[in-house]
Amino acid sequence: MTCDLNTNLPDKAHDHGHDHEHGHGHSHDHADMTTADSRRRVAIAAVLTASFMMAEVTGGLISGSLALLADAAHMLTDAASLILAWVGYKLAERPADPSRSYGFGRMKVLAAFTNGIALVALSCWIVWEAVHRLLDPAPVLGGIMLWVAVGGLVVNVLAAWVLHGGDQHDLNLQGALWHVIGDLLGSVAAIAAAIIILTTGWIPADPILSVLVALLVLVAGVRIARQSGHILLEGTPEGLSPEDIRNDLEEHVAQVSNVAHIHAWALTESKPLITLEVTAVHGACTETLRRKVKARLAERFDISHATVEVVSEPC
Template sequence: MGHSHDHSHSHAGHGHSHDHVITDSADARRRVAIAAFLTFGFMFAEVIGGVISGSLALLADAAHMLTDAGSLALAWLGFKLAERPADQHRSFGWARFKILAAFVNGLALLVLAAWIVFEAIHRLMAPEPVMGHVLMGVAIAGLLVNIIAFTLMHGGDSEDLNLQGALWHVAGDLLGSVAAIAAALIIIFTGWMPIDPILSVLVALLIVIGGVRITMKSAHILIEGVPAGMTPADIKTDLESHLENAAEVTHVHAWALNEQKPLVTLEVVAREGACLDTLRVAVKQRMDEKFGVSHATVEVRKPVQ
């Protein structure tokens, strides 16, 4: 039984796409770094404002921003390591580290939301007076800082899970500032203190949505889940129906290195008389054109006599 094995990978047009990924990563890294500095810097203003006003809301949000600054730093590290080349111990380099960073950030969002709800319940049970005008001033300043950070982050790659995880942390800060402004207005005009923890719970629920989304998508990649837009059955059916010299497609495995790089391995049984090398090239071209897979490991073998 003759075999043609291919463990090399098509690089036609790959040079451009690789440069594009590196460029995107560098751009996202810069965006995350600036957002981290803005978040960390304003945290000190919130601590001062919280101490002066007696606002637990501001002190709690300062802790929130400290957590977010750490998450943004982790996201930055993910991008930085992902740019490192492959070596003898990591044949794909550190490309998947940013998916791990996204997963950790997704979990951090869920923990943060739970903490906000816990604090809100505590404040409802034991409300404390707050200086509404000081709360208002710091909250407005925080809103401006968060709008800048959110706009900066939102301009990045919408498909990058690491960037999206960082973006949701900034969005949580922005929503927290909006809630603080609303709480300050109500406290100033009505003196009703429970509004602060009530609005905090609403913000926490929105943070949960982002946390669940980021965690599930990154976990799917980490457990070698099949990328969106394809299944082994889809690949098998498509190749067998579009390539006349492919008698049977078997042992199809599809997963992803990260959200931008799907990987596939498969075995093809050629029809009698077919050129194995020509069929191998045809399979790789079809995988690239139909499924966007530029990195496929294909084994082609002759039919059993």
């Protein structure tokens, strides 16, 4: 099995330079710009959330409203979660070193997982407090509750608008967004409860609406924790079925006899990785085949980082 090195060498050198600088490099530049935008949006949302949190805590304590206190608790965890998300972005920018060959890219995924778990825990706490309020109702000052809730709604709408304009596939950003959406829904629930209390005097409206918001936040927390946990456990990324990859390479790449030992996972939600073994037909140039396989993976499955081992078919 031989390759015409004199003939192929100039093309190989050109191909390598083109793939690395234009394909792989452009992907990193785009990812860096997206991360910088997400980090900026998270920082703005953190400032907005923290600025109103103390006002809502004070209003909840004075009025005796669980809905306001639940919303304030949302804001407290939101401020911490947004800061955690921002730290995740900053750490992810650190370069690789001998101890961490992939760098800190997964820090923002870890931050998303932590935020997902925090949403679940917060939802459970709100439900627990609501049950106690239903069993032992406490007086609620609807007027104070209403005005504070309206202020919280305005702040949360602004924060949600800032975060919603970012990368929709960024789990870290989505985790931060859902914290803020939980706050927004909490403010809506507090406004509704305040209006009901002011017009009818029915106090149970406060804890009941708090539970409804908690259930919505719980669903979001479970979804974010599940998706980020799948990445941390190195599960196969969505859309990268090993069987589909095998069939595609065997069908569309000439001189491929067999594809085996396929392992696909993701460093982050936007950086899939893959390793596989390709068996070349007898007489094929293994280096040329390796490049063809990597080119097909990038074109068909958008995988820019692939480790391809090529073995020869037995004589």
